[in-house]
Amino acid sequence: MDELTQLGPRLRAARQRRGMTLENLAGRAGMSVSTLSRLESGKRQASLELLLPLTRQLGIRVDDLLAPPTRDPRVHRTPVTRGGMTIAPLTRAESDVRAFKITYRPDAPVREPQVHDGHEWLYVLSGKLSLELGEQHLTLEPGEAAEFDTTVPHRMRAAGAHPVEVISIFNAAGERVHVHSPASAQQSGEIRSEHGHTD
Structure with a gap:
């Protein structure tokens, strides 16, 4: 069976770690x-009778x-629409890097510029995005990307009368600020963000 092919090397690695x-x-x-040597090298067929005493000594499970x-x-995660924007999670809740497809509507409430630890990368899919970054006021069009340090005051919104769709990626520090922990998100059924990704 395919799942047994790595049993020997994993047994050896568990022994060596200890x-x-x-x-x-x-x-x-x-x-x-x-x-034991033949089990680790795959030359001896493994059985529960052989593995159970080994896993007990190693403090692990046969699994x-x-x-x-x-x-x-x-x-498969459900998009959330709130505060004039829609957020569709593109990565698993447990992923190290969090990616979202965010749609900013032109009627979204204007938020105060945000400042926090972290880093952010974004890519404009459609529409025009207004990005205020410190003293800079930029308009990004489809196909344009931006990457910035989020300790600089920043704010994003739709530029003009049409919605703008953006792929936004946070590093670990940015995710802690922008998004609920997985447990809180499950309890509330919402995703929160200081950009107004949700309220």
Whole structure:
């Protein structure tokens, strides 16, 4: 079975992480050094009878030695519309980097410029985006991108009478400010952002 192909190397890695020798682990698990060595090299077929005493000594589960099941890579998260804009999460809640497709409507309330730790990258898909960054007042059109330090006061909104669609990516620091923690988001059913991504 495919999930067993990495069992031996994972068993060896778990033993080495704990600083145990073949002799040490085999002795504690009540098996011969030869049997353990053959398990780690894939030359001996693994069985629960052999694995259970080993995993007990290593402080892990048998499941930890098996390849994880292949999961669906598609992201299924519900967009949220509030405060004159729509936010569609493009990454999983547990992802290190958070990406969103944000639609700013021209009738969205005007927010105060924001300042916080972090970094942000954005790309305009359609419409025109007004970006105020410190003393700069810029208009970005489709195909244009911007990257900036969010310790600089900044504000984004639709420029003109039409909505603007933007892909926005935050690093870890920016995500902490812009978006709820996964637990809070699940409780409230909302995503929050200081840009007005939601209120």
